[in-house]
Amino acid sequence: MIQVEALTKRYGATTAVDGLTFTARPGTVTGFLGPNGAGKSTTMRMIVGLERPTSGTATVGGRRYADLPAPLHAVGVMLDARSVHPGRSAFRHLLAQARTHGVSRSRVDEVIATTGLESVAGRRAGTYSLGMGQRLGIAGALLGDPETLILDEPVNGLDPDGVLWVRGLVRSLASEGRTVFLSSHLMHELSLCADRVVVIGKGRLLADATVTELVRRSERASTVRVRTTDPDLLTKAVVGLGADVVPHEDGVLTVRGASVDEVGATAARCGATVLELATEGGSLEDAYLHLTADAVQYRGGSPDGAATGTSAGGVR
Numbered sequence: 626m627i628q629v630e631a632l633t634k635r636y637g638a639t640t641a642v643d644g645l646t647f648t649a650r651p652g653t654v655t656g657f658l659g660p661n662g663a664g665k666s667t668t669m670r671m672i673v674g675l676e677r678p679t680s681g682t683a684t685v686g687g688r689r690y691a692d693l694p695a696p697l698h699a700v701g702v703m704l705d706a707r708s709v710h711p712g713r714s715a716f717r718h719l720l721a722q723a724r725t726h727g728v729s730r731s732r733v734d735e736v737i738a739t740t741g742l743e744s745v746a747g748r749r750a751g752t753y754s755l756g757m758g759q760r761l762g763i764a765g766a767l768l769g770d771p772e773t774l775i776l777d778e779p780v781n782g783l784d785p786d787g788v789l790w791v792r793g794l795v796r797s798l799a800s801e802g803r804t805v806f807l808s809s810h811l812m813h814e815l816s817l818c819a820d821r822v823v824v825i826g827k828g829r830l831l832a833d834a835t836v837t838e839l840v841r842r843s844e845r846a847s848t849v850r851v852r853t854t855d856p857d858l859l860t861k862a863v864v865g866l867g868a869d870v871v872p873h874e875d876g877v878l879t880v881r882g883a884s885v886d887e888v889g890a891t892a893a894r895c896g897a898t899v900l901e902l903a904t905e906g907g908s909l910e911d912a913y914l915h916l917t918a919d920a921v922q923y924r925g926g927s928p929d930g931a932a933t934g935t936s937a938g939g940v941r
């Protein structure tokens with residue numbers, strides 16, 4: 626289990642992480658989300674002792690990372706898959722890691738097989754593609770058979786088969802009762818593999834909830850499109866829920882302020898015949914964009930070249 630309590634990190638006048646509190650629990654895949662510069666990598670680095678907090682605590686299994694007697698067996702970490710000596714083979718790199726914790730050579734062979742690196746294990750890491758490098762980083766995280774996994778962008782650079790493999794891997798590890806904590810910018814992928822998500826912006830906690838809870842919040846804020854043979858009847862009933870309704874031609878209504886389930890149930894109660902019913906929005910990505918709308922530090926320009934936002938200094 627990972628416990629973060631009132632965690633704060635300042636670099637001079639810049640506050641990278643600001644009073645952050647959350648828990649990643651065993652048996653759960655916890656996604657870690659936030660815009661670039663939100664403080665995700667800084668938080669992960671503090672959890673594994675690579676940065677010292679200005680205040681607050683971060684523990685793994687109830688201990689600071691620095692106090693773990695055998696860190697590789699307690700927590701597997703991949704923060705930068707490319708931080709491998711380019712002239713060393715994958716096998717030699719993993720064997721060197723294994724010897725620091727008394728891990729057997731057979732376990733090295735096992736994680737190489739698990740991550741699909743058998744055919745290239747003898748090649749120098751510097752010749753690896755981005756996706757192969759990711760697999761090697763994951764192999765290193767799995768080496769000590771740890772109870773906790775911390776993975777920063779594990780699917781970055783992987784092909785579709787690799788993405789599916791990572792999804793299955795993290796779900797399998799969680800099903801064994803392990804704690805899996807991972808960051809990703811791929812909202813769709815997180816919605817398929819994560820149980821909970823922690824969302825931060827400008828170093829502060831914006832949300833800590835299950836994926837289902839966040840999607841439901843997004844559905845409530847999204848637009849529902851319904852086509853009915855009884856638009857006046859359904860409009861009156863839906864307005865009674867406190868929702869806003871905009872009528873269109875051919876019996877089409879757009880509804881904001883009620884979920885698709887609520888609109889459908891209301892139509893059934895009032896006897897309005899529904900011909901089409903769909904949600905326009907209502908996803909983890911929608912929820913994330915809504916939560917982080919005021920926390921984005923770097924915005925691209927609009928198609929006509931005009932800036933759509935301002936840039937501000939920050940840390941990832």
